[in-house]
Amino acid sequence: FNFNLFFSSPPGILKRSRIEIIAEKPLSKSLLSGQGSGSLILNEAENLLEGYEQGKLRMLPNIEDIKKRVEHQFLKGRSALWKDSAMRVLNSLCRSNTKELFGSRHPMNISKMLERPGITILEMDIELPNSLRILFQESLFLYILLDLLSKGETDKLRLFLICEEAQHLFPSSFHEQRVAGEVIQNLYREGRKLGLGIYSLIQEPNSIPNYAYQCKTQIHFTNNTYKDISTITGSMFMKPHETRYLDYIWVGKAIAKIKGRAKNCLIKTPPPLPLKKVTDEELKELSKKRQEKN
Known part of the structure; x- marks a missing residue:
């Protein structure tokens, strides 16, 4: 699954808006990056996007490009601490097993994948660390939510999600309740008016939150x-x-x-x-x- 965390956005959604949302919510929550480190990553991502849109960069930017720009900055005092936090976040996203998942230069067109007929099966990697699993889950569902929002409200069914072992999608531990669940909650509460149908397969009914019972x-x-x-x-x-x-x-x-x-x-x-x-x-x-x- 090739994905670009910052620079993949649905049609009708500005890439700059996508970058701001990712830096503010999923990234800061899953990897516990503060406002200072988040602002460093956000600024460099916006600079790279501007260069790409102006034709200065031939290839689509990715996480490694942001890491290089942050790494070459010379900062002092509190800004240096922000840089250390930002480098910790970026290093975890640039490892060999997550490089293509979060920073592919040739990401999949998820919008076309959602619109094509047939069934698409996406298996979550159980070997992925918990924080990165939360980040991928939140960013993917955020992409789906933004894609539906860009098309507006409708009474017709646009997309039907079948979530097997759906209890793993909801925050269960104390850490997950602090950092995750906001996007999936919006899907359950607002998905119907956007043409989204959700079919949840759950083994333990008591393990899911109340908003999932709005079906x-x-x-x-x-x-x-x-x-x-x-x-x-x-x-x-x-x-x-x-x-x-x-x-x-x-x-x-x-x-x-x-x-x-x-x-x-x-x-x-x-x-x-x-x-x-x-x-x-x-x-x-x-x-x-x-x-x-x-």
Whole structure:
């Protein structure tokens, strides 16, 4: 996934505005850069963008260009401390495993990727440090939000996001609650009027914040813990005597609710279709082969 943290912006959004937003929110929050170090990075990024727009730079600037310009500055006093903080942030973004992720000179056109038909799967790298994972997640969702905002409000569906293991998107630890969650919160709260649909797959319903329950459709499979059951009964407005129904749910069954259309009801999920039909004779042959091997 080739991405340019500062100089990739959706059509209709000024690159300068994108730089200011990135320096103010995701970068300062995820890597804990202060206002002083953030202003150093912001100023150099704006200077590089100006040179690129004027034709002085042939290649699209990236994180390494910002790092070189900040590194060559001679500062004293408090400004020197700001420089040290800025270099710490830039060094973490210029490592070999994150260089192309945050500072590619040939970034992917995410807007075209969002508009093309079909399904695009994006796997989060679990080996990425927690702070950089938060930065990538926030900056990517910020790009999607800005892209939708540039197109204006609509009643039609423009984009449908399927978030598997969605509990990892929401801030859980104390550090994540301090630095992350603002962009994903805006997606859940404002995405509907911008033509965004979100389908969240979650294993632990109690681990997600309240704003994620603003969805109109809820489907809950079997849950065993007290916190999960309490969360489900509260979100579906189940009466006290209806709580025991959750214990009757078995494999392939779920309780569903569509706000304004269907009240709480039991549904069955169809089994997956077989790839091909298997006859009894084929099953007998397979069982004989397994017995011979054993």
